Amino acid sequence: MSLPLIPLLLLSTAMPAAHDPDVPVPPAAEEPQQRQDGDIVVTARRREERVQDVPVAISVLSGATLAEAGAFNVARIQQSQPALQFSSSNPRNTAINIRGLGAPFGLTNDGIEQGVGFYVDGVYIGRVGASTFDFVDVERVEVLRGPQGTLYGKNTTAGAINITTRKPSFTPEVRYEASTGNYNFLQIKGSASAPIADDKLAVRLSTSVTKRQGTIYDTRSDINLHRLDNYGVRGQLLWRAAPNLDLTLSGDFNLQNPLCCVQYYVRTGATQRPLNRQYAALAAAFGYAPPSTNPFDRRTDLDADINSRQEIGGASLVANWDLGPATITSVSAWRYWDWKPANDRDFVGLPITTVSQNPSQQKQVTQELRIASNGRNRLDYTAGVFVFHQTIDTQGSQVQGPAASRWLLNPTSAAANNPATLNGLTSKNTIGFDNTSFAVFGKLNWEVVPKLRFQPGLRVNYDKKTGSYLAVVTNGAGSTTLTADQRGVLAPQNYAARFSDWNVSGDATLSYDFARDVHGYATYARSFKSGGINLSGLPLDANNNPILGAASVKPEKVNHFELGLKTQFLDRRATLNLAGFWTEVKDYQATVTNGQLGVIRGYLANADKVRVRGVEFDSNFQPTDRFKLYVNGAYTDAKYVRFRDAPCPPELSGGTTGATPSAPGTPGGVSPANCDISGQVLPGISKWALGFGGEVNVPVQEGQVYLGYDGSWRSRFSSNPSPSAYTWIDGYSLSSFRLGYRKGKVNAFAWVRNAFDKRYFELLSVQSGNTGLIVGQPGDPRTWGFTISGSF
Numbered sequence: 001m002s003l004p005l006i007p008l009l010l011l012s013t014a015m016p017a018a019h020d021p022d023v024p025v026p027p028a029a030e031e032p033q034q035r036q037d038g039d040i041v042v043t044a045r046r047r048e049e050r051v052q053d054v055p056v057a058i059s060v061l062s063g064a065t066l067a068e069a070g071a072f073n074v075a076r077i078q079q080s081q082p083a084l085q086f087s088s089s090n091p092r093n094t095a096i097n098i099r100g101l102g103a104p105f106g107l108t109n110d111g112i113e114q115g116v117g118f119y120v121d122g123v124y125i126g127r128v129g130a131s132t133f134d135f136v137d138v139e140r141v142e143v144l145r146g147p148q149g150t151l152y153g154k155n156t157t158a159g160a161i162n163i164t165t166r167k168p169s170f171t172p173e174v175r176y177e178a179s180t181g182n183y184n185f186l187q188i189k190g191s192a193s194a195p196i197a198d199d200k201l202a203v204r205l206s207t208s209v210t211k212r213q214g215t216i217y218d219t220r221s222d223i224n225l226h227r228l229d230n231y232g233v234r235g236q237l238l239w240r241a242a243p244n245l246d247l248t249l250s251g252d253f254n255l256q257n258p259l260c261c262v263q264y265y266v267r268t269g270a271t272q273r274p275l276n277r278q279y280a281a282l283a284a285a286f287g288y289a290p291p292s293t294n295p296f297d298r299r300t301d302l303d304a305d306i307n308s309r310q311e312i313g314g315a316s317l318v319a320n321w322d323l324g325p326a327t328i329t330s331v332s333a334w335r336y337w338d339w340k341p342a343n344d345r346d347f348v349g350l351p352i353t354t355v356s357q358n359p360s361q362q363k364q365v366t367q368e369l370r371i372a373s374n375g376r377n378r379l380d381y382t383a384g385v386f387v388f389h390q391t392i393d394t395q396g397s398q399v400q401g402p403a404a405s406r407w408l409l410n411p412t413s414a415a416a417n418n419p420a421t422l423n424g425l426t427s428k429n430t431i432g433f434d435n436t437s438f439a440v441f442g443k444l445n446w447e448v449v450p451k452l453r454f455q456p457g458l459r460v461n462y463d464k465k466t467g468s469y470l471a472v473v474t475n476g477a478g479s480t481t482l483t484a485d486q487r488g489v490l491a492p493q494n495y496a497a498r499f500s501d502w503n504v505s506g507d508a509t510l511s512y513d514f515a516r517d518v519h520g521y522a523t524y525a526r527s528f529k530s531g532g533i534n535l536s537g538l539p540l541d542a543n544n545n546p547i548l549g550a551a552s553v554k555p556e557k558v559n560h561f562e563l564g565l566k567t568q569f570l571d572r573r574a575t576l577n578l579a580g581f582w583t584e585v586k587d588y589q590a591t592v593t594n595g596q597l598g599v600i601r602g603y604l605a606n607a608d609k610v611r612v613r614g615v616e617f618d619s620n621f622q623p624t625d626r627f628k629l630y631v632n633g634a635y636t637d638a639k640y641v642r643f644r645d646a647p648c649p650p651e652l653s654g655g656t657t658g659a660t661p662s663a664p665g666t667p668g669g670v671s672p673a674n675c676d677i678s679g680q681v682l683p684g685i686s687k688w689a690l691g692f693g694g695e696v697n698v699p700v701q702e703g704q705v706y707l708g709y710d711g712s713w714r715s716r717f718s719s720n721p722s723p724s725a726y727t728w729i730d731g732y733s734l735s736s737f738r739l740g741y742r743k744g745k746v747n748a749f750a751w752v753r754n755a756f757d758k759r760y761f762e763l764l765s766v767q768s769g770n771t772g773l774i775v776g777q778p779g780d781p782r783t784w785g786f787t788i789s790g791s792f
Contacts, residue, residue, distance in 0.1 A: 015631055037318055042142050043164065045443075046329075046382050047372050052566050055455065055511040055521035057083075057145040057579040057698050063138045063166070067177060067789060068738060069693075069710050070753055072187070072210070074131040074161065078711040079734060082634035082689035087763055089130040089777065090261045091310045092339050092360070098145050098159035100612050100638035100685040101583065103128070104591040105721050109604055110433055111394045111467050112532030112553065112589055116157035117148065120163045122251060122329075123316045124154045126364045126390050127337040127672045130312050131161070133254045136232045137175070137191045137206035139166045145616070146581065147527035147560050150443045150457025150507055151370040152330075153386030156248070157527045157558050167248070168202035168238035169193040174792055181751075181785020185212040185228070187788075204236045215781060216298045218306075219291045220349065223259070225306065230256045244322040253313040260308050263292040263347055263765055264300040266776040269726035270665030272655025276411050276666065285406060288350055295776055296759045300357065301349030303401075304356070307342035310437070322374070329370045337362040347775040351401030352408070358397075358429070364390035370528045383442035389435070394535075396429030396471075398490060406566055408769060415485045424476025427490040431535050440500040443507075455509040464500040467533040469493060484544075491544045497533045497551035499542055507560075517568035529556040532589065534603045549734055553604045557586040570623070584641075585610040591721055592647040608642035631693030637683040638688070648675040649724035654770030664725070671680055680723045684730065686714035703743030710736045719764040726774050732760035746790040757782040 012049035033098035034724035040051045040060050059081055061071070071077045074096060078084040087105070088094040095103035095114075096236055104281065111426035120123045125131075135141070142162040149155040166175075177189040191206035209231050214224030232254040239247045244637040268279050275281055291299040299566055314335030338361050370384035378660040400408075402419040407414035443457035469492040480492070513564040514520060515680045532553050540547035568574065592603060622628035640646070648671060649651075651664035655671040662669025681687075690713045697706035713733040720727040735756055740749020760779045 001372060001662055004299055005069070007364075010544055019718075021446070038094060042139075042140070043162070046370060046384075046518060047374075047380075050480055050734055052575070053519065055453075055519070055523070055564065055566075056148075057564060057577075057581075057616060059143045061141045061143075063135075063140060064114070066135060066138060066141065066788070068708060068747075070736065070751060071210075072134045075480050077143070080630075080691040080693070080710065081143055082632055082691050082712075082714070084143060085132070085684050087684055087767070088132060088261060089263065089400055089763060090308050090341065090343070090359075091258070092341065093258070094132055095127050095684075096128055096131060097684060098143070099581065099634075100636055100682050101158040101581065101585065101610075103511050105381040105587050105683040106602065109532070109534060109536050109591070110394065110431070111535040112463065112604060113155075115156065115158040115529050115696055116554075117152050117154050119152070119160060121165055121248075121316065122318060122331045122368070123333040124152075124366055124368075124388065125335065125516075126388070127312065127335075127362055129310055129337065130254070132258075132310070133312065134187075134189075134208045134210050134230045134232055135163070136208045136234045136252070136254075137166050137189070137204075139511040145579070146523070146562055146583075147525040148505060149248055149459045149461075149505055149525075149527050150218075150441050151382060152390060153366065153438065153441075155459065155505075155527070155531045156527065157556065162511050164169075164193065165206070165234065165236075166193075166204065168204040168236050170195045170199060170202050172179065175789075176791070177457040177787065177789035179785055179787040180439035181212075181783055183215065183783060185783065186210070199360045200240055202238045204238075205234075207233045214259060215526065216778075218262075218265075219299055220303060225262045225300070225302075226260045227258050229258055244324075246320050247415070248318045249315070250318070250756060251313075251315040253311075255309075255311050257307065257309040259306055259368065259424050260281040261777055262300055262302065262306065262344070263763075263775040264295065265348075265773070266295045266761070266764060267295060267726065267774045268772045269724075269774060270664060270667065271650050271653055271770045271772045272666060272669040272671045273770050273772070277654070277771070279767070279773040281408055281411075282771060283348070284412070286350055286403060288348065288680045290348065295654070295761075295778055298778065298781075302344045303349045303351055304344035304346075305359075307340060308345060310627070311338040312336070325373070326373045327371070327372050327736060329368075331366070331370075332368045333364075335364050335366075345398075346407075347765075347773065348408065350403040352403045353398060354401040355397055355399035358394050358431075360392055360394040362390060362392045364388065378447045381442065384440075386437075386439045386441070386784065388437040390433075391435075392431075392433040394431035395428070396427075396431065398427045398429075398432055400425040400489065400623070404489070410568070411483055411615045413485075418474060421483070421485055422489060425473070425486055425490055427473045427492075429470050429537075430470045431468070433533070433535055434465070436464045437530070438462045438619045444462060450514040452512045454553075455511065455686065456506065456784060457508070458506040459504070461503045461528075461530075462501070463503075463504070463530040464498075464660040465530075465533055465624065466496070466498045467535050468496040469537060471537060487544045491540055491546075493534045493537055493546045495538065495546055495551055497549060499552050499554060500531055501531060503528050503530075503555065517572060521562075521564045521566075521567045523560070523562040523564075525558070525560040526559040528559060529558070529589065530786045531555040536603055538604055550603060550605065553589050554587045554606050559584045568766070573623055574621045575619060579612070579616045581616075582613040583611070585612075588640075588643075590643070590646070600685040605645075607646065608644070610643075611641045612636065612638040612641070612682070619730070626698065627694070627696050630692065632691040634689045636685055636687060638685045640677050640682065642678045644676045644678060645674040646677040646722050648672060648723045649720060650726060650770055650772060650774075651724060675722060677722050680716055683721050683723075686717045689714040691700075700741065703741055703744070705741050706749075708738040708740075708749075719761070720766060722765070726772075727764045727766065729764060734758055734760075745792065748786075748788040750784070750786050752782065752784040754782045
């Protein structure tokens, strides 16, 4: 598929047009984008508006705010954004959720889509792994909460993260930022912009390099894992082809290999397995003990290769043609993703699984064409067409080692006591995926009477997906003739599946201006997330054959209700925004795991119904130029309303299948084929979450000495799709401080993050096979350093 020529067509027919004076247009490269009255201007609704006038729950973080807080990627902004949840067991297995919705918790499945859109300069990024990279030359980040499918090209059922980078400037400028700290932390960011032809052509080059020693020590390799190792470069060329037409050509390249995200021993819990098949007995049979049973000693003993190399890049051409009453925008983009992993997926220092990896390559082409009215009229509009095409090719492999027989098979059997039974058992997987999506969308903004506006939106969407999965399994001798024990661990599979569907969705918002700085809104949205294809292998029946009926999952159907109030007072020095929402999802796409012996076979299924409801607030207060503070909070109640055939938690798994289950954790007990978890909580979501902080400064020699603080707190949350007593993560609070001096365009400060060295987990997981081993990934320890930034 070639890039469309729409921008060239726009150029050939360009004509001058005046810009509406009511719409603020900031100069290129101004940062942060803020007017003298304190109002922040955003493009969340594909037009420039005061953030307080936008009837959407939205938070805005400027580039300066991100730099001072050390929030240089999406993972770090969640500390100030209570409604945002970010999880990553490695860059590929990354999920962004807003209000608890967006992606199923667990292993990534390429056959489905994210419910949270991720955009950089208007370009949809199809690989959420891109969110683990550093922000490069960012002007602002907008976090939109709730469905946005009538304004954005790709459908977004839970929200969107909209990143805007600094644009080329016709005034020469150079920006720099350098940081150093403990764990050999080094981060360097720089950008330069200059005109090539006065008022016609300008260029901007930006780069970012981040290095940090790992925080987890591998005793086998004598290497520190969980490091930072990011590199990114971005170039932009702005051409003002006519007074009313500009084109921006952008390209970027990003590379990382953090050697992450290792999980290791946290605790054990009793399952239904016989005692001789639970972790303690299995480890004793090998004379094995982990390097430490205290996970915050940060020591592991990997016996398999580890790698997490990710490369992402692409190019885009954005054209804006101002016709006077309206602006036409074209966004053409091509992107790619190359993933080269290696993992120790048995989580212990024994050769059970010696190879586990799924290298993947993705390519995508997108074209979006929009028209939006200019200014503020009685009837404003935005309409667009969006086309998306991507392919993903994966070459997976899994190899069992000499410890696999004793660990995975019944220890009383002859096969379990013969290492050759499973040693060298190999599965080679070839996975292909092709996805085409087309949409027409639009939204009106009608001022029915003064102060009252009605804003309906509509989206018509078509998706077509095809996928194939081939797993060829050979034994240690290279033969495809397998025993029952071997097929029970790695079973050959070969299937193809397809999904296609048309969908019509929409939303309607009623907003009212109670006063100059008091705005209320009510929204209803009927949204959807496209159905998908299982591309991680299918669950098996009693004869070890794939259950083809599970090859695809149905679309999610979303009903969303929201009330919001946006207020400013004390001469706009104080802001308080409130939002209450109720979201119901039918056919919720959930990751489940079937009961194979030692293999993680995560696949997708539909839970009947999920409900998420809550209340959020965003507030900031700056009574004087010497003091400012902010407090953001979220209460989120997220539950499975009906999920009667869910996977069971580990305490009910591993025993003999029967109708009447044994008590939790009964060795050799009876396990149900599945569990009814209706009424239980969704994973990864704290019921309560807060982000808070502030700054105080005093004048010193024409500059300022300042002390800043950023804190966050979240209550406990479940880290397993089916809540388990063993996988609750306790609530925790994090605190960061900075002390610095700023004068003119120079800012220098010392910082300490996780200042009180809080010990907490980002996620907990269950070792496959129901051995009772619980492994985890700890959050960063206390880090400290120094940063200097400026521009000239």
